[in-house]
Structures are given as structure tokens and as C-alpha cells.
Amino acid sequence: MLTLEDYGTIFLLVSFLGALLISSPALAFILPPRTGEQFSELYVLGPNRMAEDYPFNVKENETYRLYLGVGNHMKSSAYYLIYVKLRDRTEALPNITAGTPSPLPALHQYRFFLEDGKVWERPINFSLQGLSFHNGICYLRGLIFDGREIPANKQITSDSEINGYPMELFFELWIYDPESHSFTFHKRFVGIWLNMTIQD
Amino acid sequence: MIENLHLHRKRILRCILLIFLLCLSNLVWVSPSRCGFADFLQDSESSINLAFEKVLEAERAGANVTALVARLNEAVDLLVKANLLERNGKYDEAAEAASAAAKIAREVEDQALKLKDSAISNREFAFKISIAGSAVGISAFLFFMSRLWHRFKKYYVERILACKPEVAEDADT
Numbered sequence: 001m002l003t004l005e006d007y008g009t010i011f012l013l014v015s016f017l018g019a020l021l022i023s024s025p026a027l028a029f030i031l032p033p034r035t036g037e038q039f040s041e042l043y044v045l046g047p048n049r050m051a052e053d054y055p056f057n058v059k060e061n062e063t064y065r066l067y068l069g070v071g072n073h074m075k076s077s078a079y080y081l082i083y084v085k086l087r088d089r090t091e092a093l094p095n096i097t098a099g100t101p102s103p104l105p106a107l108h109q110y111r112f113f114l115e116d117g118k119v120w121e122r123p124i125n126f127s128l129q130g131l132s133f134h135n136g137i138c139y140l141r142g143l144i145f146d147g148r149e150i151p152a153n154k155q156i157t158s159d160s161e162i163n164g165y166p167m168e169l170f171f172e173l174w175i176y177d178p179e180s181h182s183f184t185f186h187k188r189f190v191g192i193w194l195n196m197t198i199q200d
Numbered sequence: 201m202i203e204n205l206h207l208h209r210k211r212i213l214r215c216i217l218l219i220f221l222l223c224l225s226n227l228v229w230v231s232p233s234r235c236g237f238a239d240f241l242q243d244s245e246s247s248i249n250l251a252f253e254k255v256l257e258a259e260r261a262g263a264n265v266t267a268l269v270a271r272l273n274e275a276v277d278l279l280v281k282a283n284l285l286e287r288n289g290k291y292d293e294a295a296e297a298a299s300a301a302a303k304i305a306r307e308v309e310d311q312a313l314k315l316k317d318s319a320i321s322n323r324e325f326a327f328k329i330s331i332a333g334s335a336v337g338i339s340a341f342l343f344f345m346s347r348l349w350h351r352f353k354k355y356y357v358e359r360i361l362a363c364k365p366e367v368a369e370d371a372d373t
Contacts, residue, residue: 004357015341019342025333029326077256113269115269176252
């Protein structure tokens with residue numbers, strides 16, 4: 001059987017828990033909020049807005065469609081910048097571990113603001129311009145990105161494994177840092193391989 | 201004949217020199233405006249960045265910034281447009297787009313400051329209310345618990361006293 005002192009302890013405990021419960025709205029203002037993991041997602045979808053049917057064997061003057069998307073899970077609004085870059089197998093990709101972007105020049109860029117928990121997605125139409133092949137090298141003069149002509153001036157060497165001229169179209173995600181008042185590489189990139197082929 | 205040839209060469213040289221000077225003057229005349237325009241675009245971009253920083257501050261203070269984020273997207277679209285127009289040599293249109301972007305950015309900055317102030321004062325008011333509510337609530341609850349405890353203690357003691365002591369038959373063993 002419980003003694004009077006045991007009952008006293010139970011009463012004290014219940015009083016303390018009740019007081020804590022009643023003061024929880026005020027405590028919510030004082031205690032720091034739980035932030036959780038902060039991250040951004042970057043993705044590329046095929047022409048049917050699915051992760052399939054990505055263009056691979058590409059020809060000059062044909063339009064290809066992709067969907068590019070960014071999801072904000074940074075627990076606050078963010079200012080994003082996406083650089084569109086092009087590389088062949090020998091050129092450098094961004095280094096996620098070191099946090100350094102690819103040294104290649106950006107062909108195109110997208111800038112936008114996004115609230116926390118929201119997704120930015122837009123269709124991207126692109127076509128290749130001035131594609132020529134000489135002595136095992138493919139020359140690409142430029143691209144048309146969303147109706148805008150962009151010079152590329154790339155040389156792509158042939159790859160015997162796939163018997164073609166592979167080139168990676170990739171997207172680097174950058175984020176505005178209010179501390180440094182500038183954009184910093186957000187350690188995210190995504191790309192698709194394209195194989196330059198001759199017009200029939 | 202030779203004199204004519206010399207004269208002809210001199211004329212060609214003069215023409216080349218004239219063209220060179222024209223190009224140079226054009227270069228000298230165009231460069232500052234382009235430089236100035238680059239600064240102008242840079243200023244618009246800085247205004248947008250600053251406006252975003254203010255929006256972030258307002259958001260952290262608890263304000264709803266959905267409308268401001270939408271306005272900032274308008275501004276950044278105009279800035280991108282201004283950059284493209286500048287590259288195509290359409291300076292007047294580019295300047296128009298860039299100044300419109302900067303104007304939106306300034307408006308957003310002002311609104312963000314107001315929203316931040318209003319969010320801070322709302323938050324302070326809510327905090328005071330919750331503190332007062334908690335104080336009243338806790339006092340009432342503790343008073344109720346102390347009353348309950350006294351009643352329980354009284355009931356417990358009465359129950360103990362009401363118990364009759366009984367002597368066991370084999371108490372000595």
C-alpha cells in the first residue's frame with residue numbers, strides 16, 4: 001500500500017507536468033525551433049515528366065525537351081541559380097566532396113526565388129546547331145536553349161565504346177548566401193549524356 | 201606613272217588611317233556607355249540581393265512572404281531580360297527592364313521591412329499574452345492541486361484513523 005509520502009510525490013509530479021503543459025505556448029517562444037535537415041533537391045526528367053525516355057542520340061536542328069526541377073527544403077526561402085554547362089568525357093565535373101563547381105563556362109542560367117517546401121519546375125527545349133564531323137572529332141557550334149541562341153564551340157572526340165560522340169549536358173545548382181552576399185555552389189548537379197549523331 | 205602610284209598608295213593609307221581613327225573613336229565612345237551599363241545592371245542585381253536579404257529577415261521574424269517572393273521573381277525575370285537585351289545591343293530597352301527590376305526590388309525591400317516590424321510586434325504581443333496566460337493558468341492549476349492535496353490528505357488520515365486495530369491470537373509467538 002502507498003504511504004502518504006508516496007501520494008505526495010505523485011501529486012508533485014502531476015503538478016509539475018501540468019505546469020509544464022500549461023506553459024508550453026510561452027515556452028515555444030523561448031526554446032529554439034527544431035530545424036531538421038536542410039537540403040535542396042535538383043532533378044531532370046524526360047519529355048514525359050518521368051525519369052525515362054531521356055534524349056540520347058541527338059541530331060542537329062531537332063528540338064528535345066527536358067524538365068528541370070528544384071525542391072526547397074532549406075527551412076526558409078532561397079534564391080537559386082542554375083548554370084547549364086556542357087562537357088565531353090575529358091572535361092571536369094563539379095567536385096561534390098570538395099564543394100567546387102566545374103571550371104567550364106556556363107552556357108545558360110536560370111535564376112529564381114523559392115519558398116520553403118515549394119518546387120520550381122520548368123520545361124527546357126533545346127536543339128543543337130552547327131554540328132559537323134571531321135577526322136574523328138565532332139564540332140558543335142552552338143545550342144538553342146528556350147529559343148535563345150547560345151554559342152558552345154565544343155569539340156567532342158569519338159568514343160569507341162559507344163561508337164559515337166558523347167557529351168554531357170549538366171546543370172549546377174548554386175544558392176545565394178546572405179552572409180557572403182554572393183552565390184555559392186550548392187554541391188548539387190545533375191546531367192544527361194547525349195550522343196552526337198549525323199543528320200539522316 | 202610612279203608618282204601616280206605613290207599618290208594612290210598615300211590615298212589608300214589615308215583611308216586606312218581614317219577608318220582606324222573612326223573605329224577608335226567609336227570604341228572610345230561606346231566603351232564607357234557599356235561599362236556604365238554593366239554597373240547599372242550590377243546595381244539592379246545588388247538591389248534584388250538586398251531585397252531578398254530583407255525578405256529573409258522578415259520570414260525569420262515570422263512574416264508570410266509569399267507575395268514578396270513572387271515579386272522578387274518578377275524582378276529577377278526583368279534582370280535576366282535586361283541582360284539579354286544588353287547582349288543584343290538594345291540598350292534602351294535593357295535599361296528600362298533593369299530599372300523596372302530595381303524599382304520592384306526597392307518596393308519589396310520596403311514591404312519586407314514593414315512586414316518584419318509588424319511580425320516582430322505581433323510576436324511580442326503573442327509572447328506577452330502567452331506569458332500572462334501561462335502565469336494565470338499555472339497559478340490556477342497549482343491552487344487547484346494544493347486544494348486537492350489537502351482534501352486527499354484529510355481523507356487519507358481519516359481513513360487511517362477509522363481503521364480498528366485488531367489483536368492477533370498468536371501475538372506473543
